[in-house]
Amino acid sequence: MITIAKETGINVTSVAATAKLLAEGGTVPFISRYRKEATGSLDEVQIQAVRDRMVQLVELDGRRVSIIKSLEERNLLSPELKKKIDAAGTMAVLEDIFAPFRPKRLTRATKAKEKGLEPLADWLLANQGADPAEEAAKFVNADTETDAEKKVADANEALAGARDIIAERVADDTALRGRARKIYEEEATVASKVMYGKDTDAEAAKYRDYFEWSEPFKTIPSHRMLAIRRGEKESFLIMRIEVPLERISRLAEPEWVTGRGPAADQVKQAVEDGCKRLLMPSMETEMRLAGKKAADEVAIRVFADNLRELLLASPLGRKRTLAIDPGFRTGCKTVALDAQGALLHHTVLYATAGSNNQLYEAAVELTGMITKFNIEAIAIGNGTASRETEAFVKKLKLPSGIPVIMVNESGASIYSASEVAREEFPNEDVTVRGAVSIGRRLMDPLAELVKIDAKSIGVGQYQHDVDQRALKTSLDDTVESAVNAVGVELNTASKQLLAYVSGLNASLAENIVAFRTEHGGFTSRDELKKVPRLGDKAFEQAAGFLRIRDSKHPLDGSAVHP
Incomplete structure (x- = not known):
């Protein structure tokens, strides 16, 4: 704590x-x-x-x-x-x-230890003013019947093995690693360049800005780090996080090189090798992970902020709505919804790329629907052909009391093919379901958007590149926060919306909807206690966020906890 x-x-x-x-x-x-x-x-x-x-x-x-x-x-x-x-x-x-x-795989140092060269490494560290040639000769065993893997051919091989052992010790030095990490965090440079032979690749053109790029690691923006990493993942870029070798080796030498002489020269070589071959690649790997984590956190935060803004957009409310999912060749999928969002009628209008006759027929049918269903608002999806569709509708000179509103349609296609949509509209195809979703988003964005996986709403960058578990946690927190900040009408909310209420889950939400269907709705919050598997703890957590309009108890329509 x-x-x-x-x-x-x-x-x-x-x-x-x-x-x-x-x-x-x-x-x-x-x-x-x-x-x-x-x-x-x-x-x-x-x-x-x-x-x-x-x-x-x-x-x-x-x-x-x-x-x-x-x-x-x-x-x-x-x-x-x-x-x-x-x-x-x-x-x-x-x-x-x-x-x-840490148990290590077979490294140069472990091979040297198996050859019995660790005492030589210890001797070099302890006798840095001496000449190691005579001492190294004692470890030569080429003429003995030793296993081939354990043979040492000459003094040079013995010294090389001892240096490998020292190099690994340097790289594993806890204090040195801590100091090196701080240097990388403060002084490292992120550098990217084009992969050899890919500079003329048409697919690589989108990464052209990063063909020869470098900037400080500690200040690189999230979007740039994620862009370079994506280019590397797609094999168009090479990314390095670098610090000059001498910057790290200068840190290590005072601790390890403590004398002057031939043995000290061997130790110095080992220190430089340990820094270059072992410690620095290890630090670079750490920085890549740290940089990715930091970039993910920023990207996820932006995604969550944008999602919250979309979820908490002002709802139009209960108004009869005409919703249009624009298109050119396949026409504009058009639906009429009642004030509760129920589907009344659907059709396809060729209002953007049809013949003059088709345009005339579309205008007649659209105005007829507005009159027949007493439409109070028109929602147009903001995808392909949206501007053309909006211009077509506004040319009809509809009554000024009918607003024409552009609606973010990201994720509508995901919803239309989902199990939720099939359950709501089992007899309609995906184009009709998508248009219904656009209309309902205008009427009540929160209630409609919770039916879609938050990642599919498309309000953030690099959503497939960031840590998926962290993204899901953040977005779930955002949806839960938005739902509970607004509160939920117990007698009309979908099971998808109820599942985000504090203390509830998908199973309890389904039980609430089933109970509501069977008993004709709730008249008080206390009736929640009759729902199967909804215990005292769940009731305590959920009750304050649920509303019952026109309840016999006036506070059941408020945020006051029972």
Whole structure:
């Protein structure tokens, strides 16, 4: 709790209270609205920060346990080492401590150790003013009956093996890794260039800006990092995160090169090799992951902010609506909806690319629908042919009281082919379902958009490149926050909308809709307790976010918790 309080700047008492409420099954919206006295009035963002950091610390503790177990099994865990492991506050520090003891694949250093050259490496470090030739000769065993893998042909091979052992020790040095990491974070450069032979590839043209590009790692914008990584993934670009070799080797030499002489020269070679061949590639890998994580966080935050703005757009309300999904060759799919969003009629109008006769017929049919269904608003999807469709409709000189509104149609095609749409309109094809979705988005954006996977709404960049689990968590949080901020009408909400209410899930939402269908709607919030599998805890979490219009209890239509 103290760690989270220090990192977030939130009072430790508030952190502890929030952690307790989350552990008891409290949701973020419920805690934020109805447990202010316990948390010290923390908002949703602060509560989410506590929750997410708790998850990270649990993961850190899990890794700590597995490391200790690995060391114990190999009899490598000393009291001093355990103390360092227990004190590690981040995953990077924990992995640095474990690095020298991590079971390794067959490396140059492990091969040298198998040849018995580790004592020579120790001798070089301890006798840096001496000449190592005589000492190295003692490890030559070419004339013996030793296994071929363990033979040392001459003194040069012995010294090379000893240098490999020292190089690996340098790369695994916990303190050095920490200092090198800070240098990479502050001074590294992100550089990209075109993959050899791809500069004339037509597909690579979209990455032309990055054919010869470099900028500081710590200031590179999220969108640029994600663009370069995508170009690399598609094999058009090569990306490097670099620091000059001497910048890192200068850090290591004072700790490892402690004398002058032939042996010290061997150690210096080993240090440089360890930095160049082992430590720096390891740091670059870390920075690539850190850069990706930072870029993901920014992109996901933008996505979530845009989604929230779309979900909380002002609804038109219950008005009879004509919705048009524009098109050229295939025509404009057009539907009439009643004030509750039910489908009354559908047709196809050739209003954008047809003959003069088709344009005339489309105008007659459209005005006829407006009159017949007493249309109060017109929604036009903002996709292909939207401007042409809007111009066609406005030329009809409709009554000024009928607004013509452009609607974001991103994800409508996903909805139209979904199980939800098939369940709502089993006898209609996908074009009709898509047009219905456009109309309903105008009437009530929140209620309609929750039916679509948030990632398909298309309000962010590089959504397929970012961490998908983190994206889903953020978008789910955003939808849940929006739904609970507005509140839900219990007797009309779809099961998809109800599933986002605090304390409910898809199964309970389905049970509520089934109960509502069977019993003719709820007359009070207390009747929720009769819904199968909806217990006291779920009722406590959900009740304050559900509304019942014209309930016999006046507060059932408010945000006041029962």
